[in-house]
Amino acid sequence: MRPPHAALLLLFILAYFRGAYSNGSRSRFTSIISFGDSFADTGNLVMWADPVLPGLLLKNLPYGETFFGHPTGRATDGRLVLDFIAEALGLPFVPPYLDKGGNFSAGVNFAVAGAPALTLQYLQGQNLTVNPPINSSLYDQLVWFQKLKPSLCKGRQGTDCFGSSLFVMGEFGANDYRSFLLSNRTVEQATAYVPQIVDSVSQGVEVLYMLNPLRILIRHGAKYIVVPDIFPLGCVPTVLTKLASPNKVDYYRNGCLKSANRLGRYHNSLLRQRISVLRHKYPHAKIIAAEYYRPVLAFLDMPGHFGLNSSTTLLTCCGAGGPPYNYDFDSECGRPGVMACADPSQALQWDGFYLTESAYWAVADGWLHGPYADPPIMHIACSALLSRSSGNSFADTGNLVMWADPILPGLLLKNLPYGETFFGHPTGRATDGRLVLDFIAEALGLPFVPPYLAKGSNFSAGVNFAVAGAPALTLTYLQGQNLTVTIPPINSSLHDQLEWFQKLKPSLCKEQGADCFGGSLFIMGEFGSNDYRNILMSNRTVEQALIYVPLIDSIATGVEKLIQQGAKYIVVADVFPTGCIPPILKMLASPNKMDYDRHGCLKSGNRLGRSQNSLLRQRIKMLRHKYPHTKIIATEYYRPILAFLDMPGHFGLNNSTTLLTCCGAGGPPYNYDFNTGCGLPGVKACTDPSQALQWDGFHLTESAYRAIADGWLHGPYADPTIMDIAR
Structure with missing residues (x-):
């Protein structure tokens, strides 16, 4: 049996965060410039309406009733995501572009309710109904x-x-797809337009569409750009009413239409790919990938967690017609006699589409603090408050591949598809993109x-001693x-890495005095998983x-x-559930179903992790005392991974x-073959790594690491959280 090509990675690193989050400092942002549709419009459509669009329902109560007490042109009962972002950044609400005499010194909003990604001329050329029919x-x-x-x-x-x-x-995109679906086109027909949209x-994001010449938005000076995905269209009452099916198998357990949600997933998958390309092309710009899709599904899965009524998640609050969706195309919100529900704060759906x-x-x-933005907006906003720069990587960011030649020729970590998602090339990280500490x-x-x-x-701002495959115990002992x-x-x-640290310490502490590391964040681990892997793969029980x-004593x-x-300040991580790792599952496969837990993990393998973590x-506790x-x-890998499986x-x-395994071979149940590792010729990654948990068999995907990092930064997978200490 050929040994696996790479080992568990998450090891030891030092990073400075001296002077972080000074009290009373301000956000780096002084203005917000917004583009979009009804999810962001703060008044442009209603200012456009007269005399072009008479009788616009957005101009009527109960729109705006919850917060403003009157209609404002926002397609909801109160504030929008954009409003909450402005409040969090200490900025005024972003005024609409069409507000004559508006003060745009702190931002301007070009969003228009109903705006599509594609032009009116193009959509009407496809014989589609566009509402509203404006440019x-x-x-x-x-x-x-x-112009502005x-x-x-x-x-x-x-x-x-x-x-x-x-x-x-x-x-952008939801209104385009709505035009297709409400023009009696099928989901399959709409899907053909996804790449174009x-x-x-x-x-x-990249280009201002000016005829002479084309101007690149980022080169105009845009350094911080939020790019949201679209929400699950199959969970929208208007679409559910229009495309209602008598067949229960056409619906998910949360009541959403599978076919329409496929449209959103396809759009979002392509959008993530484009963002990855743009990040690689413009490394000095911060492109924040934000999400509507995942939070809306979370609201449907766990409404009580968000203060929502579990019995009304697909019912329109301001609508008519009663269950299952309380939506009637002829009795829309804003018409005489159409009332809002008694408590909109417990409702998810407002008017059938918003x-x-x-x-x-x-x-x-979720956009401001995570987990629905990568990176979260406040992490970018607050980074200006750092007086000393630092970096984090909870895993090897290149040591093993630098060590490899000529000692370890042919290391697969040096090959694509490692690194493809974020960096576009291999970096020595054993995943498709970034790691927890990135x-x-x-x-x-x-x-x-x-x-x-x-x-x-x-190394003035930190150094990473992590090496892929490093054990807690020494090579000589093992x-x-x-x-x-x-x-x-x-x-x-770990012993060797501590020796490297000791050797490097004089240069790290040059001119720093006795409190050299008083403002540094140390990361210890995780350690142990590689030791257990070596034991199990040496045919020990x-x-x-x-x-x-x-x-654990060595740690x-x-x-x-x-x-x-x-x-x-020291972060100490536990080990993850060994019994949930594809190579261990394959090597210790059992014909007895009782040997597996409800997740499909091996109970015996997970006992190792639980024993070490205990x-x-x-x-x-003893060290704290x-x-x-x-x-x-104290940070965790064990619990979040089980949460991913749950x-x-x-x-x-x-x-x-x-x-x-996303990047592997062999097919179900684990798509892992010891002789066909990720990085070998012909071994490709799955179509969308962002939806995968396992990357190469031993390591996780960037998507999983991002969720774990959020749990360490804000909880619940750190005690205390890193951001509590940083503040």
């Missing part, structure tokens, strides 16, 4: 922006006019931490136990592996050594592939 597409909004730009930049410094502006691009959004203020607040919170670095507004073996690197140390058979253990669980000793060197918690002035942050849809994962 308000993304193209038109970008033309308005180009001179006055927006008046008195500002040259090319950096928009260096402190937050651009919000969309969402996504391209227009992508080009909107959401309530309560739902928008929850979406906005996201933590972004959250703190810091650069990624350079690997220790990167010659000529500047080999002395007649264990096969698979990848890599090198001296990279789980019971034999349990004997080695006291290796506790390592933490204590760092404290004695002056460390005040002992680790005890050691952390011994060193009360040191903040030891509720994959809540995290945007495909519930049918949670134990399938």
